[in-house]
Structure formats: C-alpha cells, structure tokens
Amino acid sequence: MAELRIAGVHKAYGRVQALSGVDLGVRSGALVAVLGPSGSGKTTLLRCIAGFEAPDAGEIRIDGRRVATSDASVPPERRRIAVVPQEGALFPHLSVLGNVAYGLGRAARRAGRAAAVLELVGLAGFEERMPHHLSGGQQQRVAVARALAPRPPVVLLDEPFNALDAALRAEVRRDVWQALHADGATAVLVTHDQAEALSMAAEVAVMRDGRIVQSGPPELLYGSPADPWVAGFVGEAVWLPGVMDGDQARTPLGTVGLTRLEGGAPTGPTRVLLRPEQITLASPGTAGAVAATVVRRDFYGHDAVLALRLSDGTLVAARVFDPAARPPAVGDEVALRVRGTARSFPAGGRPGDRARPSSTDG
Template sequence: MAELRIADVRKAFGRVQALSGVDLTVRSGALVAVLGPSGCGKTTLLRCIAGFEVPDAGEIRVDGRRVATPDAAVAPERRRIAVVPQEGALFPHLSVLGNVAYGLDRAARRAGRAAAVLNLVGLSGFQDRMPHHLSGGQQQRVAVARALAPRPPVVLLDEPFNALDAALRSEVRQDVWQALRADGATAVLVTHDQSEALSMADDVAVMRDGRIVQSGPPELLYGTPSDPWVAGFVGEAVWLPAVIDGDLARTPLGAVPLTPADSGVPTGPMRVMLRPEQIALAARGAPGAVAATVVRRDFYGHDAVLALRLGDGTPVAARIFDPAAVPPAVGDEVGLRVRGTARAFPLGGGMAPGD
C-alpha cells in the first residue's frame, strides 16, 4: 500500500491541453474512481501516473517518493505500478498460473503467491487453463490477479470492464473490488460509467476538460454536486425553476427544503436539482400532492422511470422501485410529492449534460 499524490500536473499534445493542472490524492489502501466523459484527460492522467507519458508541469509522488516531474521521471518498470488494461492482454502461450506468476521472483513463486491471488479473484482451480479457454470475465480476473501478484504500491485500472456485457460486468466488478480490498491495494479506476464509479470507489474524482472539478465520497458527489454539469453527469437530474425563501425552495412541486450545503443562498429566483427517486407518486387530489400526467414509461425490471408533465408544462421524472407495483400507463394522471432536500444553483449557471 502507498499514498498516491498528484500535484498541478499538466500535459499538452501540440495545441491540445489534455491535463490542465490536476490535483488528486489517493489515500493508502483506497480505491479512487476518476470519472469523466471521453476526451476529458482520464487516460492521459493514467499514463502519466504509470510513466508512459512525462508531465509538462507538476509532480507525481508514490508513498512520498517523487516519480515524475518535467525534468526527471522514474522509468515505468522502476515505479512498480501495475496497469490493468481494457482487455486482459494475457500471454496466449502461458497458462493462467503462468500469466499470474510471470512477474514474480523465485521466492514469491515458491510461497504460492500466484495461487493466492487467483483465489482472491475467484479463480482457484483454473491454474492450468489456457487464456483462450476462459470467458471474457475470467480473463479480466486473471489480468487483475497478475497485476496484484507482485504486491505493487499502486494498481491502475483502465476501464477494465468495458468489453463485458452488463450482467457479467457487475459480477466481475464485485470480484475485483473484493480482491483489491483483500490485498489492501491502493487503486485508481478510470471510467466513464457513473454506476461503476459510484458503486466501487471510496472517493470519486470527476474530470472535465483536463481538470478535476469535484472529488469526494460518492454520496457527497451525488447529493451535493458542485455545479449543474457535475449534477447531470453523475446521475439523472430533475431541474425545476424555484424562488428561494430562507431554507426553502418554492417550486412547481411545492416547497422543498434546501440541502445544508445551500444554507445562506440568497433569496430570489434560482433553479434547483432533485433526483428522480426523490419524486414519489401519490393519489391524484391527495393533500399536498401536485397533479401530473404520465407522458412516457421506461420499465427496467428492478425499477421504472416515468416522464411526467405538470399542469404548467414543467417536465419531471420519477423513479419507482416497488417491483410489486404496476407503474401508471402513459396518459394517466397522478399526484406527486417530493422527498428529501433540493440542491440550488443560480439561473443560467453551468449547464448540465443534455440541458
């Protein structure tokens, strides 16, 4: 285990500024997800940490040791940082055990380290199989085991679950998370998948245009995003016009309390953000309920999302989790209530994705 510290790292390729002053600290033994859209600089940051690129400015330290500055960079093989690529990239001529043991010294091989990490990723008993006899998920588990085998101070995961189907992706994510935890590894996961970042990471760092615009625990980013763009990127957002009155936002869905982070927001017109799961269905005409019409229904099995329109034309979305409930049909009229608090933003501030 080792702390990873990145300070004011910058990197340009010609006129393209890939990294514009990145600051990030990964605590020893923690998993941090770097989350952002394609082209935001995630992969460039990972390559600078690994030693495949040299930063133009700033520095990178691993366990206090400086490994990268513009003038001096430790070679990738001397950093002992492991990288798990998008596809396992296993050696086709070696068995599973041979792949995992490839980078181990004789003492570690004799101690059974390869078999131990295979057990961590749920592949004990697969030692003698060849890579082409494994499924995609099993190959990714072997790649993670190979990365963990030499006990590197830092493990970098470069969107390692992209090639897997949805059901398998969830299973492999859990296995990899448990293996990293069991081995006490410090890890950085690069991804553009919000659910992956929120479900796996101790902290999430959201990147945009070469910068980290907000970082912290997943529940902090989801509940109190720093700006409308982050709010819309880390999850589905419902945007409502509002008038701030003390600690309340008066909206088309009624008066909603503001988050503690919005304490002291000036009185007057603003817009507020809710999450679809905060909007609950009620009987039309029930006390305190606001009337709405269902305009679309998206059923996912474990939940359903309703697109609705209020009487004044305001669009909203509600997520329903009760598997026993039959979601209202398109055209049905329902009542709506808000649960929890709203996050306030100035009118005309940074736009959320899709706005």
C-alpha cells in the same frame, strides 16, 4: 500498499491542453475512481502516473518518493506500478497460472503467490486453463490477479470492464473490488461509467477539460454536486425553475426545502436540482401533491422510471421502486410529492457555474 500524491500536474500535446493543474491524493489501500467523459484527460493522467508520459509541470509521488516532475521521470519498470488495460492482454501461450506467475521471483513462486491471488479473484481451480478457454469476465479476473501478484505499490485500472456485457460487468467489478480490498491494494480506476465509479470507489474525482472539478465520497458528489454539469454527469437530474424564499423554493412541484445554506438565505429566481427517486407517487387528494400525466414508462424490473408532464407543461422524471405494484401506465393521471431537500443553483447558470454553498461542500 502506498500513498499516491499528484500535485499541479500539467500535460499538453501541441496546442491541446490534456491536463491543467491536476491535484489528487490516494491514501494507502484505497480505491479512487477518476470519472470523466471522453477527452476529459483521465487516460492521460493514468499514463503520467504509470510513467508512459512525463508531465510538463507538477509532480507525482508514490509513498513520498518523487517519481515524476517536468525535469525528471522514473522509468515505468522502476515504479513497479501495475496496469490492468481495457482488454486483459494475457499471454495466449501461457496457462492461467503461467500468466499470473509471470514476472514473479522464485521465492514468490515457491510461496504460492500466484495461486493465492487466483483464489482472491475467484479462479481457484483454473490454473491450467488457457486464456482462449476463458470467458471475457474470467480473462479480466486473470489480468487483475496478474497485476496483484507482485504486490505493486499502486494498481491502475484503465476502464477494465468496458468489453463486458452489463450483467457480467456488475459481477466482475464486484469480484475485482473484493480482491483489491482483500489484498490491501492502492488502486486508481479510470472510467466514464458513473455506476462503476460510484459503486466501487471510496472516493471519486470527476474530470472535465483536463481538470478535477470535484472530488470526494460518492455520496457527496451525488447529493451535493459542485455545479450543474457535475450534477448531470454523476446521475439523472431533474431541473425545475424556482423562486427562493429563505430555506425553501417555490417550484412547479410545489414548495421544496433546500439544503441548508451558509451566509444567510438569498431570495429570487433559482434552478432546483432533484433526483428522480425524490419524486414520489402520492394518493389522489393528498395535501400538497401536484397532478401529473404519465407520458412514458421505462420498466426495469427492480424499478421503473416515469416521464411525467405537469399541468404547466413541465416534464419531470420519477423513479418508482415497488416491484410488486404495477407502475402507472402511459396516459394515467397521478399525484406527485417531493421527498427530502433539493439543491439550489443560480438561475440561467451555465454548466460550469458553481452551486450555492451548502453545509456539505468540502
């Protein structure tokens, strides 16, 4: 286990600025997800941590030891950082045990370290299997076991679940998280999958255009996004025009409370952010409920997402959680209410505009 510190890292490829002053800290034994769209710089950041690229400015430290600056860089093999790539990249001529034990010293082999990490990833009993006899999910588990075997100070996971189907991806990432946690590994997960980042990581760093625009616990990013772009990227967003009046706003869904504001309560036009699960169905005639018509229904078994049109033409989405009840059908008239408080952003703001400050901002 080791603490990872990245300070002011810049990296350019010709005129393309891949990283622009990245700061990130990963405490010992923690898993941090770097989340961002393609081209945001997350893979370049991973390559700088691993030692495959040297930063143009800034520094990277592992357990206080400086491993990269613009002037000097410790070679990858001397950093002892393990990388789990998108494809497992197993040695096809070696058994599962041979793959995991590759690179271990005699003492670690005699101590049964390879078998121990295979048990961590749920593959005890697979030692003699060959890679081509394994499923994609099993191959990724072997890749994680091989990364953990030499007890590296940091494990880097480069979108390791991309090639798996949706159901298997959820199962494998859960098992991998448990293995990393059980082994006390310090890990960085690079991904563009919001569900993956929010479900696995203790902290999430959101990247855009080579910068970390917000970082913190998953609950903070989802509940108090720094700007409209982050709000839309880390989850489904319902945007409503509103007029602020103290700690609430008048919207097409009625008057909604706002996250407590610092420095007084401004008035005037605003953009209101709600999540689909905050918009709930109410009994007809419920005081304060707003009428709407169902225009689309996406049923997922454990829940359903309804697209609804309000009387003024505004479209909103609501997530319905009761699997025992039949969700309303297209064309049905329903009543809606808002649960909880909303987040306020400047009216007409661009994607990078900041949210109005709240008590949850870090």
